[in-house]
Amino acid sequence: MLEPLPHQQWPHKQWQRVSPAAIVYFIMKFLGQFLRQGIQGFLPLAAIVFTAGENRWFIISLVLGAAVILLILGAFVSYLKFRFRITDDTILIQSGVFTRKRLTLNFARIQNVALIEPLYFRPFGLVVLDIESAGSSSDEVKIGGVARPLAAAIRATVLSHRQSTNDIGEELPTEPKKEDSAAAKNEVLVKHPLSELARYGLSNNNVWVMASLGAALISQIKWSRYAFFNDFKDAAGSAIKTNIFTAISYGLLSLVVIVSILLLVSVIGAIIINYKYQLDYDGKRFHRSKGLFERSETSLLINKVQLLTLRQPWPARLLQRWHLYLSQVSFTKAHDVKPETGNQSFIIPSVTAAFSHYFSSILFPDFDWKSLNLKPIHFKYVKKILLYIFVPISIPPTISITLGSGSALGLLPLLLPLLAAPFVLLRWKRYGYARDGHHGIIRSGFLGQKLTIFSFYKVQTVSVVRSPGQRRAGLATLHIKLAGASLTLPYIPLGDAMKWHDMILFRIENSQREWM
Amino acid sequence: MVDSISGENVQIDADAIPSVIDITFEGLSENFPKMLFLLSIVAWLALFTIVLGVKFLSGDLSWLLGQWWLYILFIAPIGVFYWFSGALARSKSYALRELDIHYRSGLIWQKIISLPYNRIQHVEVESGPVERYFKMVSLKIFTAGGSRADMSIPGLTPALASKIRAYLIEQGDLGEAA
Numbered sequence: 001m002l003e004p005l006p007h008q009q010w011p012h013k014q015w016q017r018v019s020p021a022a023i024v025y026f027i028m029k030f031l032g033q034f035l036r037q038g039i040q041g042f043l044p045l046a047a048i049v050f051t052a053g054e055n056r057w058f059i060i061s062l063v064l065g066a067a068v069i070l071l072i073l074g075a076f077v078s079y080l081k082f083r084f085r086i087t088d089d090t091i092l093i094q095s096g097v098f099t100r101k102r103l104t105l106n107f108a109r110i111q112n113v114a115l116i117e118p119l120y121f122r123p124f125g126l127v128v129l130d131i132e133s134a135g136s137s138s139d140e141v142k143i144g145g146v147a148r149p150l151a152a153a154i155r156a157t158v159l160s161h162r163q164s165t166n167d168i169g170e171e172l173p174t175e176p177k178k179e180d181s182a183a184a185k186n187e188v189l190v191k192h193p194l195s196e197l198a199r200y201g202l203s204n205n206n207v208w209v210m211a212s213l214g215a216a217l218i219s220q221i222k223w224s225r226y227a228f229f230n231d232f233k234d235a236a237g238s239a240i241k242t243n244i245f246t247a248i249s250y251g252l253l254s255l256v257v258i259v260s261i262l263l264l265v266s267v268i269g270a271i272i273i274n275y276k277y278q279l280d281y282d283g284k285r286f287h288r289s290k291g292l293f294e295r296s297e298t299s300l301l302i303n304k305v306q307l308l309t310l311r312q313p314w315p316a317r318l319l320q321r322w323h324l325y326l327s328q329v330s331f332t333k334a335h336d337v338k339p340e341t342g343n344q345s346f347i348i349p350s351v352t353a354a355f356s357h358y359f360s361s362i363l364f365p366d367f368d369w370k371s372l373n374l375k376p377i378h379f380k381y382v383k384k385i386l387l388y389i390f391v392p393i394s395i396p397p398t399i400s401i402t403l404g405s406g407s408a409l410g411l412l413p414l415l416l417p418l419l420a421a422p423f424v425l426l427r428w429k430r431y432g433y434a435r436d437g438h439h440g441i442i443r444s445g446f447l448g449q450k451l452t453i454f455s456f457y458k459v460q461t462v463s464v465v466r467s468p469g470q471r472r473a474g475l476a477t478l479h480i481k482l483a484g485a486s487l488t489l490p491y492i493p494l495g496d497a498m499k500w501h502d503m504i505l506f507r508i509e510n511s512q513r514e515w516m
Numbered sequence: 517m518v519d520s521i522s523g524e525n526v527q528i529d530a531d532a533i534p535s536v537i538d539i540t541f542e543g544l545s546e547n548f549p550k551m552l553f554l555l556s557i558v559a560w561l562a563l564f565t566i567v568l569g570v571k572f573l574s575g576d577l578s579w580l581l582g583q584w585w586l587y588i589l590f591i592a593p594i595g596v597f598y599w600f601s602g603a604l605a606r607s608k609s610y611a612l613r614e615l616d617i618h619y620r621s622g623l624i625w626q627k628i629i630s631l632p633y634n635r636i637q638h639v640e641v642e643s644g645p646v647e648r649y650f651k652m653v654s655l656k657i658f659t660a661g662g663s664r665a666d667m668s669i670p671g672l673t674p675a676l677a678s679k680i681r682a683y684l685i686e687q688g689d690l691g692e693a694a
Contacts, residue, residue, distance in 0.1 A: 329660055460659035461666045463629035464536075471626070479629075483660040498537060501630065506533045508632040509615040515635075516660065 015083045015094070021124045022082070022145025026075035028120070029144070084143055086154060089161065091131065093141060105131060105141060111304065111329065113155040115148070117295040127151045131158075159285070159299060189286075189359070190279040190348060197274050200350035201267030203316035204323060205448075211262050274349060281362065286326075288346065300346050303514060304328050306484040307454035308363055310356050314447040322356045324348040327484035329516055360453055367439040369453060374432030374443055378475050381491040382421075382428045390417040390424075433489050435500060438507060440480070442487055456507035458482055458515045464497045480504065483516065534613075536630060541609035541620055547650040548608075548671030552601035555646065557594060564590060610669050617657070617684070619667050631667050635659045636688035641677050653677045657684065 018025075077097050085092045091110075093103040114130040121127060121144075129143040129151045146154075192200075201207075223229040240247040275292035289297045309325040316322065326346040348359070357370060394416040402410030423446070432443040435456075442452045461481045470476055476497035478489040489497070571577055580586060604623055611618045616632040637660050643653040647670075655677045656665035672680070 460635045461629055461631045463627055465622070465625050465627040467625050481659070481666065498535060501628075502533045502535045505536070505616055505630055505632055508635060 015085045015092075017083055018079070018143060018145035019124060019126050019147065020079065020145075021121065021126055023072075023075045023079045024120050025118070025128065025144030026078045026082075027071055028118070030071055030074060079145075091141075091154075091158075093143070103141065107158050107161040110158050112298065112300065113158050114296055114298040115151050115155065116297075117148075117291075119293045121145070129154060155299065159301070186280055186282045188278065189281050190277065190351065190355075192274065192277040192350065194271060196350050197271045197277065198267045199319050199321055200274065200323070201270030202263055203313060203319045203321055203350065204266065204270065205313040205315075206269075207262050207266035270349070277349065279348060286346070298346070300326065300328065302363065304516065305346075305363060306458050306482045306515075307452060308360060309485075310360075310451040310453070312445075312448050312450070316350075317448060319350075320352065321350045322353060324351060324356060324359060327482070329483040364439055364453060364455065367436060367441075367453070369434065369439075369441045369451075372434040372436070372441065374434045374441070375492075375496070377428065377431040377433070377489065378473070378491040378493070379428065380469070380473055380475060381431070382424050384469065384491070385424050385427075386417045386421060390420045431490070433492065433496075435503070437503065440500065440504075442489060452485070452487055454480075454482060454487075456504045457511035457513065459504050459508055462501050462504045464494075464501055466494070470494075536618060536628060539611045539613065539618060541611045541618070543609050544605060544669075544671030545650075545652050545673050545676075547652055549601045549605035551646060551650045551652065551671070552604055553598055556597040556601060560590075560593060560597065605671070608669075608671065612680070612683070615687075617667065619669050629667055631657055631659065633684060633687035634689070636684055639681050639684050639688075640665070641674075641681055643674075655680060 074097070078095070081095060081097055081100075083094045089107045091105040091107070093101075093105070095101050095103075111132040113132070116128040116130055117126075118128065124145075125148050126145050127148050129146050131141040131143070236247070239250070272292045274290045277290040278288070280287040285299050285301045287297070287299050289295060306327045306329060309327065311323045311325060312321070313323075324347070326348070328346065351359070360367070360369070394413045397413040398411060401413065402408075404410070427444075427446050430443060430445040430449055434441050438457070439453065439455050444450050444452070459480055459482055463479045463481075465477045465479065466475070467477075470491070474494050475491050476494045478492060478497045478500055480487040480489075480500075489500075568577065568580070571580060607623045607626070608619075608621045610620070615634075616630050618628060618630045620626070620628045637658045639658070640656040641653050642656060647653060651673065652671050653674050654668055654670040655672055656669075657667040659666045
């Protein structure tokens with residue numbers, strides 16, 4: 001299926017349309033856009049609902065009917081106006097109803113091509129061709145409604161084109177030979193059964209992040225406005241008065257129920273997103289397929305990987321699993337690592353420590369970081385964080401409460417740095433760093449841990465910052481910027497920071513290889 | 517098998533690698549502290565005007581304007597500004613080596629950032645109205661990933677900035693792309 005098509009055999013060198021079934025794709029796209037940014041357009045409709053009186057249902061159905069017709073019409077015209085054409089080394093796309101858009105994508109600038117198969121395309125054997133290019137994010141291109149074989153051929157051609165222009169020295173395969181790809185070893189790295197996906201659902205942090213957001217939202221609601229809440233409060237109050245143990249056990253029970261529901265949601269989500277997760281490696285690129293409702297197939301050239309992050313959130317520690325993140329070049333926001341959305345981070349969920357090492361050895365064959373001793377950062381880090389962050393935070397409430405109430409209770413916020421101390425200590429202890437002449441590894445984390453591994457030659461910029469305190473103590477903070485991530489090593493000896501700095505520059509400047 | 521990520525693997529003596537510590541940095545244009553001084557006075561004047569304006573709207577201003585210490589309060593910090601502008605300008609300096617560019621900045625948090633030529637994506641020369649008045653420009657250098665400039669060197673004369681820019685483009689082999 002990954003057979004690149006010989007250029008002479010391109011079936012369509014002419015402008016062509018996508019399949020008519022793509023109308024559904026355009027409808028979904030418009031609906032998605034509308035939900036994301038246009039929902040306030042419904043406000044007038046809401047106003048009608050509340051003010052129209054007798055005729056309201058008639059008006060609503062009229063408006064909705066018009067909207068539906070408009071939507072279908074718009075999708076149909078969009079389908080008519082959307083054309084693409086593939087030449088020997090470019091993809092050309094024409095789109096837009098009112099404002100025409102013409103886009104030329106050179107194969108050489110294409111970062112990645114993914115095939116996404118939404119549920120509604122499955123009966124037709126169609127896919128969405130998702131093309132990521134090295135440019136601004138607005139250059140991201142999706143062609144919805146392409147027949148699967150053609151999409152696969154386009155992808156293979158684009159990827160092989162990149163490959164052949166990258167491998168200087170190898171003879172350019174003008175006509176890809178069949179034996180080649182057949183002989184290429186194809187190793188199945190990961191094939192996840194449902195149980196492993198469930199494990200991923202239990203051990204990733206996403207659900208807790210969502211839960212805390214939800215809690216923040218819930219706390220914003222003025223519950224006392226609602227009758228049921230007051231009833232509940234009264235009932236709970238009387239229950240506590242009558243039988244404290246029953247009340248406590250009910251409280252615990254409801255906590256357990258809430259946590260179980262959250263975990264269940266997380267597991268179901270993990271299974272839906274990563275259903276039949278499979279990761280292959282053919283010696284040049286990784287190939288991943290996953291998804292229940294929307295199957296996605298993504299290829300990633302090994303040379304494109306900027307850094308490898310091994311993450312172990314605290315639940316994953318209990319389950320003895322790691323989640324691996326492969327960072328690619330991100331052209332919009334360098335710091336924004338959104339889990340599971342977009343193609344920026346390529347996640348390999350729920351693998352063992354042994355596999356993590358093996359995988360790391362594929363990316364960094366000469367880097368045996370297991371045998372390295374990670375150096376700790378300086379203890380001054382703890383002192384600085386407590387003294388310059390937590391103490392200042394605790395002072396204003398102390399002053400305001402003490403002055404306001406006049407009681408000694410107001411001094412309680414001063415305990416904050418003490419309470420924070422164990423956590424800061426934990427964070428300090430997690431930090432560790434080591435390097436050889438070509439690679440670096442940085443460990444960080446808090447309750448869980450995170451190992452970041454990268455090649456020096458892929459770094460973009462490196463900087464050293466020193467505060468007055470660090471200057472006195474001979475320490476420094478090292479910042480390493482890669483395309484796709486920024487790494488920080490706080491409070492390391494100045495000598496180490498400068499050695500890393502100089503060594504990284506040396507490697508970048510003496511490397512002739514493509515970093516992207 | 518792909519060639520290993522680390523490629524050629526010659527033993528390197530870490531101490532033999534040229535160090536950033538040994539670089540001699542070059543200062544910015546002599547107009548740069550002047551600009552900082554002017555900007556700080558303008559900002560101070562604006563702050564003072566706002567405070568006086570609020571006072572004026574909420575009551576009588578004549579008493580306040582008759583106080584001698586008001587004028588001391590206004591003039592005293594200007595000496596500090598003068599010193600601070602000079603110190604801040606002196607803290608910023610840059611250096612070009614054969615293969616990379618370095619920029620040092622910061623009075624309290626002192627920072628050295630280094631950027632190799634072969635990672636430059638594009639280079640911009642920018643100047644605001646105040647900068648133009650002082651005949652200075654800022655040089656902004658971008659690498660991949662991230663929307664902001666990775667290195668921004670202010671206070672360069674236009675001639676010098678375009679010379680550096682041309683050099684960077686040549687070294688970074690950017691051709692017409694930059």
